[in-house]
């Protein structure tokens with residue numbers, strides 16, 4: 754399906770093609786600190802289909818905690834929204850791992866699996882039992 758999205762402030766916008774069956778939640782500690790949250794939601798976008806429409810993401814190369822593999826983490830230089838990760842360096846990319854929370858289509862992109870569950874916060878599966886406020890509680 755066609756996906757498109759933007760960072761929180763709107764400076765960085767992009768589009769691409771992605772398979773909704775490949776959405777995953779990542780509970781790894783890099784994703785926890787990289788989002789400031791408990792987990793990240795990702796969708797792979799093949800490199801040839803990914804296109805930046807506006808803005809230039811800032812890049813930070815992080816050696817992932819477990820494997821040491823370097824990953825280029827792209828985020829908006831103005832608002833800091835995480836946008837995607839990919840292989841570091843110049844040239845065409847095989848794929849981009851795009852952050853689902855930025856996408857206009859996120860309502861249709863439910864996760865299909867959870868990775869690095871051994872690092873998951875212990876309460877993450879119990880959210881359904883917490884009190885729910887329709888707005889700020």
Ligand SMILES: [Zn+2]
Nearest residue numbers: 760762829832
């Ligand atoms: Zn922004």
Ligand SMILES: [Zn+2]
Nearest residue numbers: 779780781784
């Ligand atoms: Zn992760």
